Amino acid sequence: MSDVHADPCHASAYLVRAAVTAPSPYNTQPWTFVAEDDDRGVEVHADGARRLLLADPRGREMTISCGAALFNIRLAVRHLGFNPVVECFPRPADPAFLARVAWGAYRRPAPEDERLFGALRRRRTVRGPFLADPLPPSLPDVLRGHARRAGATLDLVADRASRRHLAELVRSAEDARRSRPEYAAEQARWTWWPGEPRCDGIPVDADVTHPDATVFAGRDYAGLTRMFSAPAGGRPSGRGQGLVVILSTDHDDPAAWLRAGEALQRVLLEAAGHGVMAAFCTQPLEVPSLRGRIRQTLSGGAFPQMILRLGYPRCVRQLPRRPVTDVLRVAGAALA
Numbered sequence: 001m002s003d004v005h006a007d008p009c010h011a012s013a014y015l016v017r018a019a020v021t022a023p024s025p026y027n028t029q030p031w032t033f034v035a036e037d038d039d040r041g042v043e044v045h046a047d048g049a050r051r052l053l054l055a056d057p058r059g060r061e062m063t064i065s066c067g068a069a070l071f072n073i074r075l076a077v078r079h080l081g082f083n084p085v086v087e088c089f090p091r092p093a094d095p096a097f098l099a100r101v102a103w104g105a106y107r108r109p110a111p112e113d114e115r116l117f118g119a120l121r122r123r124r125t126v127r128g129p130f131l132a133d134p135l136p137p138s139l140p141d142v143l144r145g146h147a148r149r150a151g152a153t154l155d156l157v158a159d160r161a162s163r164r165h166l167a168e169l170v171r172s173a174e175d176a177r178r179s180r181p182e183y184a185a186e187q188a189r190w191t192w193w194p195g196e197p198r199c200d201g202i203p204v205d206a207d208v209t210h211p212d213a214t215v216f217a218g219r220d221y222a223g224l225t226r227m228f229s230a231p232a233g234g235r236p237s238g239r240g241q242g243l244v245v246i247l248s249t250d251h252d253d254p255a256a257w258l259r260a261g262e263a264l265q266r267v268l269l270e271a272a273g274h275g276v277m278a279a280f281c282t283q284p285l286e287v288p289s290l291r292g293r294i295r296q297t298l299s300g301g302a303f304p305q306m307i308l309r310l311g312y313p314r315c316v317r318q319l320p321r322r323p324v325t326d327v328l329r330v331a332g333a334a335l336a
């Protein structure tokens with residue numbers, strides 16, 4: 001297979017347009033896709049050049065992001081009326097080759113597929129406090145079911161003491177990150193000022209809320225904490241934090257990370273279908289000792305892969321994506 005950019009096949013381009021709406025840390029979009037001969041299937045590859053070298057040395061978050069993109073591809077195939085045939089890690093000698101999705105037999109899309117597909121372009125990452133409106137009472141169970149069917153577990157951090165404990169671990173990871181110049185440098189590579197012609201990364205004005213506006217400290221994309229040591233309203237109360245959940249898996253290897261990504265995307269899309277969006281608090285999962293504490297104290301010994309807050313957003317902003325022609329290559333195309 002020669003990897004060259006070419007006019008993408010139409011069906012694969014359709015699937016990839018759905019895939020790239022997936023979330024990724026710092027909007028790194030760490031994926032590439034290959035259209036196989038005559039649009040017979042599409043391959044999902046991790047793009048190691050876009051991995052966060054410091055925050056994500058093992059490629060865990062990169063693989064989770066690709067798992068979310070893979071779930072979107074499954075969904076788009078079902079939306080078009082076919083059964084997706086998915087093979088994970090089809091070439092063991094090439095660990096970056098995460099999955100191949102081929103077109104299976106005709107299958108009428110299920111109402112759930114259509115609902116999740118319809119939420120693809122509505123889903124957004126939120127930062128800062130949520131509105132106070134209560135979530136639909138049945139939603140936590142529905143989300144748990146989605147995680148389970150994707151091979152993961154979603155635990156609610158329901159009691160106040162556990163939430164406080166988790167918020168302290170997030171705080172401790174975020175404080176460490178803010179004080180270390182090497183992390184600031186990594187962050188700087190993926191944040192940009194309005195007006196820059198970027199189609200990846202995070203614009204510093206993506207969220208103008210102070211990162212300490214909730215008890216779950218947010219990443220300081222714009223360096224606001226260097227200018228204002230505390231949010232305008234003073235120390236955050238417990239309000240606006242939303243429903244706090246931890247997504248975990250029984251194993252902690254690339255296959256589990258890929259599954260976690262698919263589970264994450266199912267949960268995010270189901271929530272988005274109800275107008276409920278997620279804020280991510282993944283900082284302590286990037287610090288092995290803190291991740292170990294979360295595993296022991298909050299996820300029942302399973303490996304925590306994601307920490308989310310879920311709620312109704314005050315505002316959302318759409319972040320850019322790389323064009324399909326940048327991320328989709330055609331297998332076997334002649335060298336230009």
Ligand SMILES: Cc1cc2nc3c(=O)[nH]c(=O)nc-3n(C[C@H](O)[C@H](O)[C@H](O)COP(=O)(O)O)c2cc1C
Nearest residue numbers: 023024025026027061064124125280281282283319
């Ligand atoms: C593995 C993973 C970790 C993430 N961690 C954070 C985080 O700690 N803080 C945050 O604000 N967003 C986090 N995000 C969300 C990304 O910033 C977001 O997906 C990206 O900026 C694209 O925006 P969108 O999701 O609105 O399309 C994470 C996403 C993934 C997949």
